[in-house]
Amino acid sequence: MSTSGMTGPSIPSLIDQACLIVHGPDQPGIVSHVSAVITRNGGNITALDQYSSNDQDGEFFQRIVFHRDNLVTAMEDIQADLAETLAPYGMQWSLSDRSVPKRMAILTSSGDHCLLDLLWRHRRGDLPVTVPMVISNHTTTAEDVRSFGVPFFHVPSQKGPDKSESEAEILRLLKGNVDFVVLARYMQIISNDFLEKLGVPVINIHHSFLPAFVGADPYRRAWERGVKLIGATAHYVTEDLDEGPIIEQDTVRVTHADSVTDLRQRGAEVERSVLSRAVSWHAQDRVIRTGNHTIVF
Amino acid sequence: MSTSGMTGPSIPSLIDQACLIVHGPDQPGIVSHVSAVITRNGGNITALDQYSSNDQDGEFFQRIVFHRDNLVTAMEDIQADLAETLAPYGMQWSLSDRSVPKRMAILTSSGDHCLLDLLWRHRRGDLPVTVPMVISNHTTTAEDVRSFGVPFFHVPSQKGPDKSESEAEILRLLKGNVDFVVLARYMQIISNDFLEKLGVPVINIHHSFLPAFVGADPYRRAWERGVKLIGATAHYVTEDLDEGPIIEQDTVRVTHADSVTDLRQRGAEVERSVLSRAVSWHAQDRVIRTGNHTIVF
Amino acid sequence: MSTSGMTGPSIPSLIDQACLIVHGPDQPGIVSHVSAVITRNGGNITALDQYSSNDQDGEFFQRIVFHRDNLVTAMEDIQADLAETLAPYGMQWSLSDRSVPKRMAILTSSGDHCLLDLLWRHRRGDLPVTVPMVISNHTTTAEDVRSFGVPFFHVPSQKGPDKSESEAEILRLLKGNVDFVVLARYMQIISNDFLEKLGVPVINIHHSFLPAFVGADPYRRAWERGVKLIGATAHYVTEDLDEGPIIEQDTVRVTHADSVTDLRQRGAEVERSVLSRAVSWHAQDRVIRTGNHTIVF
Amino acid sequence: MSTSGMTGPSIPSLIDQACLIVHGPDQPGIVSHVSAVITRNGGNITALDQYSSNDQDGEFFQRIVFHRDNLVTAMEDIQADLAETLAPYGMQWSLSDRSVPKRMAILTSSGDHCLLDLLWRHRRGDLPVTVPMVISNHTTTAEDVRSFGVPFFHVPSQKGPDKSESEAEILRLLKGNVDFVVLARYMQIISNDFLEKLGVPVINIHHSFLPAFVGADPYRRAWERGVKLIGATAHYVTEDLDEGPIIEQDTVRVTHADSVTDLRQRGAEVERSVLSRAVSWHAQDRVIRTGNHTIVF
Structure with missing residues (x-):
């Protein structure tokens, strides 16, 4: 720091x-x-x-x-x-x-709601950060990102379970250039090796109210369980998937009439607001990690 | 019905x-x-x-x-x-x-917040039910219950895994006298046999945001996980513990400064309001069960 | 319609x-x-x-x-x-x-949060509308609007109390081309004459929890009153300023530590989510006006 | 203090x-x-x-x-x-x-929801106070209050605009015996003279989201305005009715289908939870008054 x-x-x-x-x-x-x-x-x-x-x-x-x-x-x-x-x-x-903004990189896939929300807020002056780069394994958001004056790098995801080459490429881009990394609906598993070599905090947004619906496709599983609220969780990334220290969570009401698609749409709202709060607090040094907990001042 | x-x-x-x-x-x-x-x-x-x-x-x-x-x-x-x-x-x-109120029995243990809340609301005329009886495996709430003009029956919990005798006694009290049963923080496992013989809907309040923290001591586990919201879930009881159709859920914000005791206290608020909504909706025939889901009109 | x-x-x-x-x-x-x-x-x-x-x-x-x-x-x-x-x-x-989208024009001033949120939701397919035009009395958002493929028209606000010329120009642009109009933080008073000639519903977002803080600068007045929640209200525009039928409202918690600037920033969140819900419901014919009330299905 | x-x-x-x-x-x-x-x-x-x-x-x-x-x-x-x-x-x-509890008197009229909620929380040990007395201008709640082991005093409200005699009687009961007073839906205007002579903080619960619906019958006026949320406000009482420093507020969603009676019932929920938070914070010295604002730690 x-x-x-x-x-x-x-x-x-x-x-x-x-x-x-x-x-x-x-x-x-x-x-x-x-x-x-x-x-x-x-x-x-x-x-x-x-x-x-x-x-x-x-x-x-x-x-x-x-x-x-x-x-x-x-x-x-x-x-x-x-x-x-x-x-x-x-x-x-x-x-x-405090006058020196933290440098925040964003990793993302094809979904744009969390990514654009962060870029907007940054442009409005609501986030005390700089955004040196956005890296994605898709190209769909390239034009949008660059319209904010932010560099966009495309690193395709590597086929198969071994992600070492794509991770190495991402590391080359990030290393030394950023103070923290945000996974804004980045749909790739990140290896411990990557986390260790990166050496800066990584914040993820999980699209459920953890620890409910750990793992893949939480909206579908929430729908199948018939829950009456859905949620989102921003947490620091650790070697244990979806188990890292929670920074912020929120929920929103759904009904029997909502389809899985409706849940995704309503959830997108919660994801972006939860992630933006977590990023803002981290950027202001309001979050202290202690074991698997966070102190949020 | x-x-x-x-x-x-x-x-x-x-x-x-x-x-x-x-x-x-x-x-x-x-x-x-x-x-x-x-x-x-x-x-x-x-x-x-x-x-x-x-x-x-x-x-x-x-x-x-x-x-x-x-x-x-x-x-x-x-x-x-x-x-x-x-x-x-x-x-x-x-x-x-609609002018004929449903007959609601309440089963409870030593905690009083959900029980008293239902009795108060009933006395205020906010719940379209009658309360023919409260049954508890403790005697701590007897005086309070009777002060509302409601009969209180003490059925001590049976030692050991076999609960057939105490369940049989509860069944004798309930059978034919009630249209539905509410478990207001009733800390005993209920057998399938009991549910089948009872033959009327049973509503439980679980002190977590299901499916997070299924099972025992959810507030402790919520604290250990470091969640930023806690919740409560009212659901119909089925043979699968904590897996029945959800009627209503809600959450409330907590912070790093809250102890397990604080979580219990704040959770008590959510439990009683979630349970009272579920009971009120059920009593008004607003809830239709379909598979493991509920339609709430 | x-x-x-x-x-x-x-x-x-x-x-x-x-x-x-x-x-x-x-x-x-x-x-x-x-x-x-x-x-x-x-x-x-x-x-x-x-x-x-x-x-x-x-x-x-x-x-x-x-x-x-x-x-x-x-x-x-x-x-x-x-x-x-x-x-x-x-x-x-x-x-x-229902397959024919309503045509929605947006009138705005220099603030961009409500405007961009609507355009972005529209692009994601979350709003069943077309956006034939955005009209503003400023030019600051022109480039953003056009990057969404939406025409932008600049109609400078007329000096002095008489707004008839600028209103006439706006009417010429809107007339026959739109099914409803959204005032996305449009900071100009609209005349009855304009409303009557326009002949389609107009939805406004007011940056307070109406009827608290009717009129100008509600965030400053909320701060001065020391409220613990701030809010936003989406309503149909009538001849009585800030008195039209309310479609949707929401609030968000603030504390003694929040300045007027903080209130504006937090309020911007509520404004955009309240406005987007009101617009979505209106676009789906979910809102029926009756006197000064709305039925929202 | x-x-x-x-x-x-x-x-x-x-x-x-x-x-x-x-x-x-x-x-x-x-x-x-x-x-x-x-x-x-x-x-x-x-x-x-x-x-x-x-x-x-x-x-x-x-x-x-x-x-x-x-x-x-x-x-x-x-x-x-x-x-x-x-x-x-x-x-x-x-x-x-901190081990010395503050002495809290409650003034109330015929409504019982805020009163009983405070007494019940106190009995559970959730409020660090003693309750030396409840004073009411009605007798309806006497039996309930005494069942909590709390003295109940009936001071009938004086006919006409001059309340000096009944206020004097209340003062004789309170003076020297209490550290603060809670108006739990006490439907009598309190004079400045009374406040000055009393000399301890007085907390009121107003049944609206202040400053909306200052004055009488806020639920009816909320219904007439067609709001989509109703609220409650706990504040210190000053000589300006409904204008004192706000301690806590909250809101709850209502719909077009809710009657004035429904609003009163839903509002009662919010009133009791807002008031209990305000009382709890005051009792823990978490609230500092400064001008017409409060700092709540």
């Missing part, structure tokens, strides 16, 4: 704003120590969220947003102070300049 | 109102035939819901509410006319006098 | 499907008469919704969808039969061929 | 937990100073919520929950330290022992 040395576009309204994430074993005085670092480095805390998994001996999670005039010139000092102050407590932390 | 011969309390606002349910193979002219029967017997249709599972050769479902002066004196003629008219089409149908 | 003589595009999946709307004073036998007309003209009813405003002497509303082989050749006969059958009852009715 | 000297029941699970509310002009270092006070007095922060109305020169709001062994013995020292530390910054603050 280091952003040093980047000279890309910045977000004017967020200049001189920093975001600090701290987590680790809970212990008395942590809040005091962390806030003291910010104060003595000239920062003013404007938002602070905190959660402890237990009253005593739990896990501690904190997100602090602070304002500091000429933040860029102070980042190094603040980082050094944090490192020294927090070292005795075994806390993990990361500090980011 | 026959109500002939009953001389119990009636619902004044629904006097002279009938409800007709028709379902079977879809075929041209059915709507016309059914409505003609009502018209020529002096009825006036005030509500009509209809659903066909397919444009052609599907299954046909219809619920008609009609007003007929002196309905009681006309029921027999209307039934005879329906029988004769619908016989050639292989349709199933049932006709009920 | 007559569509005779049109030779435009048709919707293949809806060929041979008709939609019949009937409303007027409730009276015994209406359902029977209407369904008999359909049956004797070879139609098979596949969906039927009905509502009576009162058990006796109320207003009757009905929407029937039926399938009829070679519908086009039978329309004239069915219309003649309906006219003759319903004349004695003083009922209003309209019959439409 | 001082609770010193009380020797009433305490909440075992909250023993040794304190809640500190701080608000005032935002300025660098506040978080650091406050957390240092807690640390040096042996406390460990377990939850912290914070909000600043502006990046710079805004208003600062903070709620801290901390654990401190033998809290009771330390309260005085912590209060003295806070007073000294915060004095230079012009901050308002209050410190409470």
Whole structure:
């Protein structure tokens, strides 16, 4: 999550704003120590969220947003102070300049609703990211993507169970160029090897209310079960398919009169709104992963 | 669902109102035939819901509410006319006098939220039912139940896997006295044998968004999975545990800060509102079962 | 709403499907008469919704969808039969061929979220309409609109209170070319004279939960009042600003931490989903106006 | 909100937990100073919520929950330290022992749904309050209230516009005995004089989505306007009827088929759940009033 040395576009309204994430074993005085670092480095805390998994001996999670005039010139000092102050407590932390947008790549297949929704929101200024590329195993959305001024790369899916060549090609495109990847209805299985080599968070949108309807064709199975609500789930991708930490979920009402096609259409609404919320929160460093859970501030 | 011969309390606002349910193979002219029967017997249709599972050769479902002066004196003629008219089409149908409330028994364990909610709503006049009895394997709710003027029977749960004796006692209490049974957080497995002998519909409230978290302790498992919504499901009980036709479901938002206890508390809200809707719809003949699905008009 | 003589595009999946709307004073036998007309003209009813405003002497509303082989050749006969059958009852009715999409014009200003959402849903096939034109008093969305293959016309707003010239120009573009008009965040007042001359339904999206925050700048006023939910309302436009019959509404949760800008951003979500539902229902003849109310089937 | 000297029941699970509310002009270092006070007095922060109305020169709001062994013995020292530390910054603050429940009186009229819901939640242990009394201008709910072990006082409403005598009687009952008052569908206007003399917060549930349908009979007016959602609003009572700071709101969907009676019945659901959330948050010191707004942590 280091952003040093980047000279890309910045977000004017967020200049001189920093975001600090701290987590680790809970212990008395942590809040005091962390806030003291910010104060003595000239920062003013404007938002602070905190959660402890237990009253005593739990896990501690904190997100602090602070304002500091000429933040860029102070980042190094603040980082050094944090490192020294927090070292005795075994806390993990990361500090980011909020005016530097995260670089988000989108992987997609032929469906366009999640993809276009993200690109629209980005164009409207609702997502604090840049979109260096969209990669798809189909070409159907190429023209749309490029109309947003975003590069589109076509990497056909490899036949057969071995996806190593297509994954290698995708890796060559992504590597070093992105801070996180969004699977916007990308209908290919991703290997652990790919995830490890990629080394940045990957967010997927699953078209069901997990853990209901894990796996393929959830709308058909929802229809067969006769459910009265359908849903969508945005989660981080791990080696266990559909089992990664959930970031956001939502549901929408359906009736006996809705066909599988109706479910897909209504579900598309939920998918795009759930995914956009998850992406927005991730891009703002509002999501902290802990085991198979997420803390969302 | 026959109500002939009953001389119990009636619902004044629904006097002279009938409800007709028709379902079977879809075929041209059915709507016309059914409505003609009502018209020529002096009825006036005030509500009509209809659903066909397919444009052609599907299954046909219809619920008609009609007003007929002196309905009681006309029921027999209307039934005879329906029988004769619908016989050639292989349709199933049932006709009920809406002023005769269905008799609802409640089975419960020690939790009181669903039980009290149903009793309150009944007392307020929001549920068109009578409540001839509450049966529980605990005694904790006896006083509350009786304060509503409702008989309470304690049938302790039988130790060991064989529940035949306690089930037999419950059956003796229910048999002939009720039109449907509600399991309001009743924590005992019910045998197929019991269901068959009982012979009336049984509605259960499951404390998860089915099919997620089928089985025991769903709130704990929901917490372990880190879901962002929890839910509840009201369904008809069949021989397959948690697999019966779903009548109603709903969800409510939870966060990382919610403990298993918080989930139970928030879930209790959803359970009682989902169950009360399902009961209300069933009591008004708004729910038609078809295979493992329900049509809810 | 007559569509005779049109030779435009048709919707293949809806060929041979008709939609019949009937409303007027409730009276015994209406359902029977209407369904008999359909049956004797070879139609098979596949969906039927009905509502009576009162058990006796109320207003009757009905929407029937039926399938009829070679519908086009039978329309004239069915219309003649309906006219003759319903004349004695003083009922209003309209019959439409569902495969003929309604022609929808969109009027908009500089905001794009509702506009683009409608165009994109239309392209996906989710809205059974054609879009003959978009008219705006700004040029900012011209390129986007045309990228969907839809003509864009710029009619600058007239300075001063008299809008008769710009309205006349808009009327010249619309007149005869559209079946209904959608105001997708069109920030100009529309005169009664315009509405009367236009002669087709106009749907507006208001960016508040009406009747809260009638008038200008509802997000700012919602923020000032400290509400915990914001909403949007789609309604038919009448001579009374923000007072026309409501088709659909929805709300979304906000908190003390949301600024007016945040409210606008979150509200944009609700606006587009509320408007798209209202448009979809209107396009499917699911909405019947009665006084200042709507019946939505 | 001082609770010193009380020797009433305490909440075992909250023993040794304190809640500190701080608000005032935002300025660098506040978080650091406050957390240092807690640390040096042996406390460990377990939850912290914070909000600043502006990046710079805004208003600062903070709620801290901390654990401190033998809290009771330390309260005085912590209060003295806070007073000294915060004095230079012009901050308002209050410190409470979370194990001491707030004393909540309920004023009601003849409707029972909000009243019973609060009493039942209290009995379940879902609300951290005691209920020293229920006061009503009707006697219909007396038996129910007393069955919960809660004293019921009947104060008939005074005829005519002058309510000073009945208000005086209510004041004599409340004065000194309660920490806040809930109007659970209390259908009497309350005078400013009463509010001033009472001197504790009063929470009301209004049966509409404010500011829609301010004033009398909101369900009838909602029906007349033809809205598609109805709502409820819990707010602090001020001298301006229905204009006080909103704590919580929610809405529920209705249709053209719902009568005014249906709206009242569906609305009762929303009223009780909105009111119970507002009461629960207030009882936990989660709500801070600022002008006509509330901060809800």
